Structures are given as structure tokens and as C-alpha cells.
Amino acid sequence: MTTPAFDLEAAAAATEAVVAAITDADFDRRTPSDISVRDMLAHVQGFTEAFRMGATKEMVGRSQPPGPGAQLAEDWRDRIPAQLKSLVAAWRELDAWEGDTEVGGVLAPAPQMAIFALNEVxxxxxxxxxxxxxxxxxxxxxxxxxxxxxxDTPREGVPGLFGPVIDIPAEAPLLDRVVGLTGRDPAWSAA
Known part of the structure; x- marks a missing residue:
């Protein structure tokens, strides 16, 4: 492979902008995943580092599935943007895309793991x-x-990853079709 298949920078920047606007007053709001904003931030904090290590392959044979109750670091406002930048940089290395890698106890071809990282972000x-x-x-x-x-997500979803697929018309915006395939309702609102 001469170049990475895609770059994570646009996705990371879009998520970083959202994170930057979150305040402590938002922590208890529910997300479409039915967890709190605080818990989702803790998840973002965890997966950005896990997928960075997936790019470097430093945890192959040693990674663990994420445990319950991950805690949000006090410095999350600085940590999450820094980790997003590190994630992008790690997947820009050509070696990141070669062979297999491991994240969360799952071993997979590196290009597939990069897509998982993109999906998470x-x-x-x-x-x-x-x-x-x-x-x-x-x-x-x-x-x-x-x-x-x-x-090709199964209609019933994938336990632990995606809820049951929500049917979205083919003419709907691309974002709506993507979130529908993860079991999320694109019309979901916090209101």
C-alpha cells in the first residue's frame, strides 16, 4: 500500500468541534445511544487512545475489551482533542495499514480496524x-x-455494537442512512 486508504482528519475535526462546545451542564443529557453525555465523552476518551494503539500495533496480543464504568478524566477538554489529533497522526503512518492489528480484544486486518475507528469518531x-x-x-x-x-449490518443489529437497523429511505441524506444502519433514529432529538 503506498498511501492510507483514507484520512481521519475531517471526522476528528468535526467531533473535536462538538466536544469543544460541551459544558459540564450537558453531562447528564441523554445521547441517542441512551447513555449520558459524560459517559459518551468517557467512551470517546477511551476509543481514541485504543484505536491510536491499534494503528501503532502496540497492544496486539494484549488489548482488552472496554470495561464498564469508564471514568471521564478531569482534563477531558484538553485530552480528547489531543487524542483525536494523535489518532489521526497514527493512521497516517503507512505501517498502520499493514497486516493485522488489535483493539478491544478484537484482532482484524488493519484497514478494517481503521474503518471501525472512523465509524466510532x-x-x-x-x-x-x-x-x-x-x-x-x-x-x-x-x-x-x-x-x-x-x-450489510443484519436487520437485528449486532449486539454490543449496533441496535436493530432503522429503515431510512434511499433518497434521505447520507448521514441519516448511515446512522440508521447503526440502529439510531436520525430524527432523534434531545428535546
Missing amino acids: VIHGWDLARATGQPYAPSEADLAILLGFLR
């Missing part, structure tokens, strides 16, 4: 934006990658 950015009433517009290129990735 985009979908949880959407979760946080919806929960806090913010605009969110991931790139069409990223959404096209995710549509291809999620297209």
Missing part, C-alpha cells in the same frame, strides 16, 4: 451533537466509506 460525534443540540456535518467521503461498511 463519526457516529459518536453525531451522538454528542444530537444530545447537546449542535450542528454536525461529517464529510460526504467519510459517510460513503461508512455506508459501504455498514450496508
Whole structure:
């Protein structure tokens, strides 16, 4: 492979902008994933580092599935943006895309793991934006990658990853079709 298949920068920047606008007053709001904003931020804090290590392959054979009750670091306002930037940089290295890697106890081809990382960044950015009433517009290129990735999601969803698929018309915006494939209702509102 001469170049990475895609770049995570646009997705990371969109999610970083959402995170930057979140205040402590938002912590108890529910997200479309039915967890609090605080818990979703803790999840973002965890997966950004886990997928960075997936790019470097430093945890192959040693990674663990995420445990319950992850705590949000006190310095989350600085940590999450820094980790998003580190995630982007790690997946820009050509070696990141070679062979297999491991994240959360799951071993998979590195290009597939990069798509999982993209999915996490985009979908949880959407979760946080919806929960806090913010605009969110991931790139069409990223959404096209995710549509291809999620297209074959079983109707019943994937336990622990995605809820049952929500039918979205083919003419609906690409973002709506992508979130519907993850079991989220694109019309969900915090109101």
C-alpha cells in the first residue's frame, strides 16, 4: 500500500468541534445511544487512545475489551482533542495499514480496524451533537466509506455494537442512512 486508504482528519475535526462546545451542564443529557453525555465523552476518551494503539500495533496480543464504568478524566477538554489529533497522526503512518492489528480484544486486518475507528469518531460525534443540540456535518467521503461498511449490518443489529437497523429511505441524506444502519433514529432529538 503506498498511501492510507483514507484520512481521519475531517471526522476528528468535526467531533473535536462538538466536544469543544460541551459544558459540564450537558453531562447528564441523554445521547441517542441512551447513555449520558459524560459517559459518551468517557467512551470517546477511551476509543481514541485504543484505536491510536491499534494503528501503532502496540497492544496486539494484549488489548482488552472496554470495561464498564469508564471514568471521564478531569482534563477531558484538553485530552480528547489531543487524542483525536494523535489518532489521526497514527493512521497516517503507512505501517498502520499493514497486516493485522488489535483493539478491544478484537484482532482484524488493519484497514478494517481503521474503518471501525472512523465509524466510532463519526457516529459518536453525531451522538454528542444530537444530545447537546449542535450542528454536525461529517464529510460526504467519510459517510460513503461508512455506508459501504455498514450496508450489510443484519436487520437485528449486532449486539454490543449496533441496535436493530432503522429503515431510512434511499433518497434521505447520507448521514441519516448511515446512522440508521447503526440502529439510531436520525430524527432523534434531545428535546
